[in-house]
Amino acid sequence: MTPNEPTAYTAEETAIIRKRQAGRARVMGIALVGLCILFFFITVVKVGVWG
Amino acid sequence: MTTATRDIILPAEWRDFWALTKPRVMSLVVFTALCGLLAAPGNIHPVIGFTAILCLALGAGACGALNQYFEADIDAKMARTAGRPLPARRMDRAAALNFGIGLAAFSVGIMGVAVNWLCAALLAFSIFFYAIVYTIWLKPNTPQNIVIGGAAGAFPPVIGWAAVTGDVTLLPILLFAIIFLWTPPHFWALALFMKTDYGAAGIPMLPNVKGQRVTRNQIFGYSFPMAATAILPFALGETGLVYGVAAVVLNLVFLALAYRVWKNEATDATAMKPEKQLFAFSILYLFLLFAIFAFDRMVIS
Numbered sequence: 001m002t003p004n005e006p007t008a009y010t011a012e013e014t015a016i017i018r019k020r021q022a023g024r025a026r027v028m029g030i031a032l033v034g035l036c037i038l039f040f041f042i043t044v045v046k047v048g049v050w051g
Numbered sequence: 052m053t054t055a056t057r058d059i060i061l062p063a064e065w066r067d068f069w070a071l072t073k074p075r076v077m078s079l080v081v082f083t084a085l086c087g088l089l090a091a092p093g094n095i096h097p098v099i100g101f102t103a104i105l106c107l108a109l110g111a112g113a114c115g116a117l118n119q120y121f122e123a124d125i126d127a128k129m130a131r132t133a134g135r136p137l138p139a140r141r142m143d144r145a146a147a148l149n150f151g152i153g154l155a156a157f158s159v160g161i162m163g164v165a166v167n168w169l170c171a172a173l174l175a176f177s178i179f180f181y182a183i184v185y186t187i188w189l190k191p192n193t194p195q196n197i198v199i200g201g202a203a204g205a206f207p208p209v210i211g212w213a214a215v216t217g218d219v220t221l222l223p224i225l226l227f228a229i230i231f232l233w234t235p236p237h238f239w240a241l242a243l244f245m246k247t248d249y250g251a252a253g254i255p256m257l258p259n260v261k262g263q264r265v266t267r268n269q270i271f272g273y274s275f276p277m278a279a280t281a282i283l284p285f286a287l288g289e290t291g292l293v294y295g296v297a298a299v300v301l302n303l304v305f306l307a308l309a310y311r312v313w314k315n316e317a318t319d320a321t322a323m324k325p326e327k328q329l330f331a332f333s334i335l336y337l338f339l340l341f342a343i344f345a346f347d348r349m350v351i352s
Contacts, residue, residue, distance in 0.1 A: 027065040041098045
């Protein structure tokens, strides 16, 4: 908990937090899927599956 | 963000994390690195080449995040930077630090495993140099901050080159030198018409410490070794005529604009048109010089 973090959020603050968490989760999900695809191709190239 | 009623910082939006990476600076880093990669002799698998550029972009993002973490108080004092996530209190400082360290470790680790460990070492050093040596040590302490600190921004084409060849030869060192010598006239032109902003933040930029005349002399002075270095790849026979002609023309324009800055005596930012023109052209100069360099080298090979 940071010094500025309150012990309880108002309903308005909670709604903002949930919206931002959802936005961050979406972006993180896209990034993770992208990395999975990238790591797959890096592995394929490194082990020389496709010559 | 701070709420209207209470002085608290809510968890940041993803856009604020994106802003923390300084996307515009990142685009120049990606571009120069890509040119270094395309200009290097030999072949690199597109997947590995893409990974190298991605890691460089993430490393540049880490530099931006760490820079903004360390400079949050300074940024709050300058109009140009007051709207950034930390001074605008849209983000907790610890989140920026964690994000910066995480990006740095991730980019260096993936660079080492997927590309090569020379690139990873160069990337790690450039992040350390920018975030620690430049941001913490040089920038608040010496008017030569951007001269030495410019080295951090000069590494990307070297790393791009090393991703292909696995070593660093004369040509990537020349690319490093071009950006290194380009940085002082580029930033000092900005510092001249942003003098008040830097002065308010207490940053010892050259115009604030040594005055505008010395700065204009230095801008003009640095333009000559920069121009000579930019033409050197052609003079040494490492590029074709296309780059040679382009380098001469671009550097003549740069020198002409630097000359106008040198002759200008204006003290008010509104009368600093030559400085603003030089700053704007310097960005175009670097983009064109590197693009034509990469094109020329690809045609030759």
